Amino acid sequence: MKLFKTSLGSMIIIFITSVLMDCAGIKSTSHIEKECRLSLTDHHATKETVALYYNLKKISGSKILFGQQDATSSGYGWNDTTGRCDIKEVCGSNPAFYSWDFMDFTQTNTDNSFAEKKIRHLTEAAYNRGGVNSYCWHFCNPVTNKSFYDTTITVKYILPGGSYHKVYTDKLKLIANYANTLRGKKNELIPVIFRPFHEFDGNWFWWGQRFCTKEEFMQLYRFTIIYLRDSLHVHNFIYAFSPDCNYQTESKYLERYPGDSYVDIIGTDNYFNFRKDEVNLDNAYLKLKIISDYAIKTNKVAALTETGQRLITDSLWFTQKLLKVVKNYPNPPKLAYMAVWRNNINEYWTPPPGHPAVNDFIKFTKDTFVIMENTLPSMYKIN
Numbered sequence: 001m002k003l004f005k006t007s008l009g010s011m012i013i014i015f016i017t018s019v020l021m022d023c024a025g026i027k028s029t030s031h032i033e034k035e036c037r038l039s040l041t042d043h044h045a046t047k048e049t050v051a052l053y054y055n056l057k058k059i060s061g062s063k064i065l066f067g068q069q070d071a072t073s074s075g076y077g078w079n080d081t082t083g084r085c086d087i088k089e090v091c092g093s094n095p096a097f098y099s100w101d102f103m104d105f106t107q108t109n110t111d112n113s114f115a116e117k118k119i120r121h122l123t124e125a126a127y128n129r130g131g132v133n134s135y136c137w138h139f140c141n142p143v144t145n146k147s148f149y150d151t152t153i154t155v156k157y158i159l160p161g162g163s164y165h166k167v168y169t170d171k172l173k174l175i176a177n178y179a180n181t182l183r184g185k186k187n188e189l190i191p192v193i194f195r196p197f198h199e200f201d202g203n204w205f206w207w208g209q210r211f212c213t214k215e216e217f218m219q220l221y222r223f224t225i226i227y228l229r230d231s232l233h234v235h236n237f238i239y240a241f242s243p244d245c246n247y248q249t250e251s252k253y254l255e256r257y258p259g260d261s262y263v264d265i266i267g268t269d270n271y272f273n274f275r276k277d278e279v280n281l282d283n284a285y286l287k288l289k290i291i292s293d294y295a296i297k298t299n300k301v302a303a304l305t306e307t308g309q310r311l312i313t314d315s316l317w318f319t320q321k322l323l324k325v326v327k328n329y330p331n332p333p334k335l336a337y338m339a340v341w342r343n344n345i346n347e348y349w350t351p352p353p354g355h356p357a358v359n360d361f362i363k364f365t366k367d368t369f370v371i372m373e374n375t376l377p378s379m380y381k382i383n
Contacts, residue, residue: 029382029383032054032382033047033050033051033054033382036050036051036053036054036057036382037050039053039299039300040053040238040264041225041229041238041239041261041262041263041264042229042235042237044229044235045235045236045237045238046188046189046191046235046236048184048188048189048190048191048236048380049189049191049235049236049237049238050382051379051380051381051382052132052191052238052379052380053238053264053301054382055377055378055379055380055382056132056265056301056336056337056379057301057336059336059371059377060295060301060302060334060335060336061332061334061335063368063369063370063371064326064327064335064336064337064338064369064370064371065095065096065097065132065336065337065338065371065376066095066096066097066337066338066339066364066365066370066371066372067095067096067097067098067099067132067134067337067338067339067340068087068095068097068098068099068339068340068341068342068343068349068350069099069100069101069136069306069339069340069341069342070099070100070101070342070343070344071085071086071087071094071095071098071342072084072085072094072098072122072125072126073100073118073119073122073342074342074343074344074345075343075344075348075352076343076344076345076347076348076352077345077352078345079344079345081118081121081122083122083125086343086348086350086352087350087365089353090350090351090352090353090358090361090362091361091362091365091366091372092374093365093372093373093374093375094126094129094131094372094373094374095131095372095373096131096132096337096371096372096373096375096376097131097132097134097337097338097339098122098123098126098131098132098133098134099133099134099135099136099306099339100119100122100123100133100134100135100136101119101135101136101137101138102135102136102137102139102175102178103137103138103139103140103148104116104118104119105119105174105178106137106139106140106171106174106175107140108140108142108145109145116178120178120182123182123190123192124182124183124184124190127184127190127191128184128185129373130373130376130378130379130380131373131376132191132193132337132379133190133191133192133193134192134193134194134195134240134305134339135192135193135194135195136195136196136198137175137194137195137196137197137198138205139171139197139207141154141206142154142158142164142167142168142171143157143158143164143167148205148206149204149205149206150206151203151204151205151206151208151210151211152206153206153211153212154206154207154211154212155206155207155211155212155216155217155220156212156216158220159216159219159220159223160223169227172224172227172228172232173232175228175234176228176232176233176234179192179228179234179236179237180232180233180234180236182236189235189236190236191236191237191238191380192236192237192238193237193238193239193240193265194228194237194238194239194240195239195240195241195242195265195267195305196221196224196239197217197220197221197224198242198243198244198269198305198306199242199243199244199269200217200243200244200256201243201244201246201247201255201256202244202246207220209256214255214256217256218256218257218258218259221241221258221262222258222259222262225239225258225262238264238265239262239263239264239265240263240264240265240267240303240305241257241258241263241265241266241267242265242267242268242269242303242305242306243256243268243269244268244269244270244272245268245269245270245271245272245273245284245287247287247290248283248286248287249290250290250293250294253268253290253291253294254294260298260300263300264300264301265295265300265301265302265303265305265336266291266292266294266295266298266300266301266302266303267291267302267303267304267305268287268288268291268304268305269305269306269307270284270287270288270304270306270307271306271307271308271309271341273287274307274308274309274317274321274322275309275310276309276313276314279321281321281324281325284325285325285329285332285333288302288304288325288326288333288335289331289333291303291333292333292334292335295334296334301336302333302334302335302336303335303336303337303338304326304335304337304338304339305339306339306340306341307322307338307339307340307341308340308341308349309321309349310341310347310349311347311348312348312349312350312351312355312357314357315356315357315360316357316360317357317360318357318360318361318363318364319360319363319364319367320360322338322364323364323367323369323370326338326369327367327369
């Protein structure tokens with residue numbers, strides 16, 4: 001009886017506290033989680049996924065996560081499984097944000113086991129250090145089994161009813177199995193930002209604008225999310241939409257947009273406006289402001305999903321170009337993260353030791369606006 005009274009009293013206290021918080025305009029953690037969950041494409045997202053989305057929103061505008069494709073998988077002159085990182089070797093910290101590629105284990109007629117094991121290990125390691133993980137998909141043409149640069153007409157054949165639809169759903173099953181077995185230290189599912197069919201407004205991938213209609217592209221994007229979420233029960237994905245930079249207005253940006261119900265992150269890839277021979281910072285700012293404003297209007301998150309200057313021919317590129325656009329313009333865009341492309345054996349997008357841009361890069365990573373791993377707040381809890 002005493003136990004019953006204590007429990008009842010606790011329940012009353014919790015109820016009264018909740019009411020008082022609501023009256024004061026203070027939302028409890030559970031209310032915040034519920035609201036954030038309902039704003040996601042997946043209303044059944046795991047609590048860690050919801051918390052990540054909440055914290056990406058919270059960061060936007062006040063700071064920004066910095067990251068790189070394959071940051072601990074490959075670098076200038078190396079490719080191994082040790083977890084080394086060019087960025088850390090130069091500035092003393094890993095990045096806060098990591099991007100990987102589902103291509104590594106979805107290729108046909110290839111033994112993908114080593115590649116899958118490698119990126120799984122590195123993704124889990126990044127998460128266990130508090131980092132944020134994103135995946136793009138350089139999807140080899142499922143009709144021809146050739147490169148993602150093979151622009152043979154494909155999209156209409158992998159849609160429901162198409163002759164290669166099962167080939168496509170089998171690939172999605174590989175991704176779902178991977179996602180549903182990607183685990184943290186406490187056996188929790190690791191949240192992933194999934195960025196399918198990026199740079200679709202270009203003409204270099206088979207899903208590009210010349211090779212499918214607007215309706216076909218939007219149908220493909222929607223089907224992909226619905227099938228992963230509802231049929232394959234993937235609940236640790238946040239979905240990002242990221243065209244290239246071929247837009248100057250919101251309406252152009254939204255030309256192939258699948259709808260707010262299918263997108264969580266409003267992104268863009270932009271190398272062109274940051275290249276040494278084509279630098280146009282005003283144009284870069286305009287495009288980021290467009291996605292930032294749309295994200296604010298629709299209660300979403302905005303991000304510069306890919307950028308960089310190959311071989312960094314401008315030694316002040318990081319502070320005087322990239323940081324200037326995301327931070328130092330009047331009324332800067334509110335972005336959650338930005339990521340440069342991968343370093344590999346033959347080229348680089350962050351400076352290797354001894355490069356003329358090293359000092360500027362260090363200054364960039366130590367700017368209080370830029371979040372690296374060593375300054376990363378908790379991203380998987382709602383505080």
